[in-house]
Structures are given as C-alpha cells and as structure tokens.
Amino acid sequence: MPPNIIDPPIQADPEFAAAKPAISHAIPDNVVEENDNLKIFQSSLSLIAHILIGVVTGISILFSLRNGLPIGATPLHIILCVIGYQLLMAQAIIILSSESGWSSRLKLVHKRRIHWIVQIVGSVLAIVGSFIKILDKNIHWNTYHGQFALVAMVFTAVSLVNGLTSLYAYELRKFLPSNLSKLSHICFGTVAFAASSISLCYGFDKSFFINWATLEFTYTIIAFTAAFTFIIIINPFITFYRKSRSIITS
Numbered sequence: 001m002p003p004n005i006i007d008p009p010i011q012a013d014p015e016f017a018a019a020k021p022a023i024s025h026a027i028p029d030n031v032v033e034e035n036d037n038l039k040i041f042q043s044s045l046s047l048i049a050h051i052l053i054g055v056v057t058g059i060s061i062l063f064s065l066r067n068g069l070p071i072g073a074t075p076l077h078i079i080l081c082v083i084g085y086q087l088l089m090a091q092a093i094i095i096l097s098s099e100s101g102w103s104s105r106l107k108l109v110h111k112r113r114i115h116w117i118v119q120i121v122g123s124v125l126a127i128v129g130s131f132i133k134i135l136d137k138n139i140h141w142n143t144y145h146g147q148f149a150l151v152a153m154v155f156t157a158v159s160l161v162n163g164l165t166s167l168y169a170y171e172l173r174k175f176l177p178s179n180l181s182k183l184s185h186i187c188f189g190t191v192a193f194a195a196s197s198i199s200l201c202y203g204f205d206k207s208f209f210i211n212w213a214t215l216e217f218t219y220t221i222i223a224f225t226a227a228f229t230f231i232i233i234i235n236p237f238i239t240f241y242r243k244s245r246s247i248i249t250s
C-alpha cells in the first residue's frame with residue numbers, strides 16, 4: 001500500500017448503529033441453540049423430501065411422455081395420479097406440519113386454508129387418474145398395484161368428507177366430538193397417502209417401466225418414493241400420538 005494512503009477505519013452503518021441497543025443481549029451467530037438443531041434437522045428433512053418428490057414426479061411425467069403427444073389412458077393415469085397424490089397431497093400434508101420452508105411464515109389459519117384447497121385439487125386429479133385406468137381395464141383389482149390404488153382412493157374419498165367435518169369441528173361439536181373428527185382425518189389422510197405411494201412403487205415395478213428405466217434406476221426411484229413417504233408421514237404420526245395422549249390423560 002502506498003505510504004500516503006491510510007486504511008480508513010470501518011464506519012458503522014448509522015441506521016444500524018441507531019437501531020442497536022447500547023448493551024446487546026442477542027445470542028451470537030456462532031452459538032447454536034438446542035432448538036435450532038431440531039429446526040435444522042426438520043428443514044433438512046423437508047428439503048430432502050421436496051427434492052425427492054420433484055425427482056419422482058419428474059421421472060414419472062418424463063416416462064409418460066416418452067412417446068410424445070397425444071398420450072393414452074395409461075400414461076394419462078400415471079401423470080394425474082402422481083401429480084394428485086405424490087405432488088399435491090404431499091404438499092398439503094407438509095404445509096400443516098412444517099415449521100420450515102416456504103410456508104413457515106404463514107399463520108396457521110392460512111396454512112389450513114391452503115391445505116384444504118391443495119388437498120381437494122390433488123384428490124380430484126388422483127381420483128380422475130384412477131378412474132381413467134379403471135375404465136380402460138376389463139378385470140379389476142387383480143394386482144397389488146390396483147389393490148393399493150383402491151385403498152388410496154377409498155381413504156382419499158373418506159378423508160375428503162372427514163376433512164369437512166374437521167374444518168367445521170367447532171360448529172359440529174354437538175353431533176361429533178371435534179377431537180374424534182380431527183384424529184380420524186389424520187388417520188385416513190395418512191393411510192391414503194401411504195397406500196398411494198405403495199401403489200406407485202408397484203407401478204414402477206412393472207416390466208414396461210423397468211425396460212425403459214433399467215432395474216437399478218427403478219430400485220432407486222422406489223427407494224426415493226419410500227424415503228419421502230416416510231419423511232412426510234412422520235409428522236402426522238406425532239400429531240396423532242400427541243392428540244390421542246392428551247385426550248386419554250385429560
């Protein structure tokens with residue numbers, strides 16, 4: 001550095017300096033609270049789940065469009081079912097349980113509203129996708145894929161009706177204990193989502209998918225589906241356990 005140039009002292013930002021109290025009790029950035037560790041863990045799991053959902057949905061759509069447009073009944077049922085169950089229904093569950101990600105700043109009332117809107121759209125797409133394939137077939141429920149899809153469909157339909165009773169739990173409390181309708185909604189929704197993921201795994205296990213994707217990649221994509229399904233259903237399980245325990249002990 002030339003001798004006539006002196007290093008200017010670092011000036012404090014006047015706005016920041018004015019806002020800062022004389023003695024700061026704030027926790028330094030390098031101190032990680034115990035609570036932060038849990039948040040970091042939850043955020044990481046949520047991020048991993050989102051990435052895996054994106055990969056599985058993307059691969060399913062890519063596979064369905066492999067022969068270009070127009071597409072037949074089978075590819076159409078795959079696109080609608082995967083978007084309905086694995087993309088939208090998963091997001092509808094995540095938004096209620098997640099303290100992290102894009103929805104973390106929303107109020108609970110707004111999260112609930114988004115939950116039921118996304119849930120209705122997802123369920124309609126999934127049920128339409130399922131019916132497209134049912135109408136395309138002559139013999140029904142003769143495969144594990146179809147049987148788990150049927151379980152997913154029935155529980156999705158029940159969960160939709162039951163979701164309404166949970167939404168109006170307070171108004172309907174004279175006819176239906178509000179906790180009962182909420183607990184059953186968590187239960188039906190989780191079973192529907194898990195069954196749809198099992199059905200999807202059996203769908204990936206079909207020879208025409210394996211021929212396109214190779215066996216190794218098929219197993220990878222099945223493992224991805226299992227992993228994000230597990231991550232997503234952890235929270236409803238915890239909520240179910242907490243709610244039922246509080247009912248039993250109260």
Ligand code: HEM
Nearest residue numbers: 081130133134140141142143145146149196200203204209
């Ligand atoms: C969450 C995703 C999926 C759902 C909910 C679903 C749902 C269904 C349903 C309801 C049926 C009719 C079952 C019957 O009437 O017996 C069906 C059949 C079929 N699906 Fe899917 N499907 C999904 C994903 C896939 C995928 C990813 C593939 C292939 C890559 C696939 C391939 C087939 C085939 C080939 C059939 C006819 C044979 C059978 O019933 O097993 N599906 N699916």
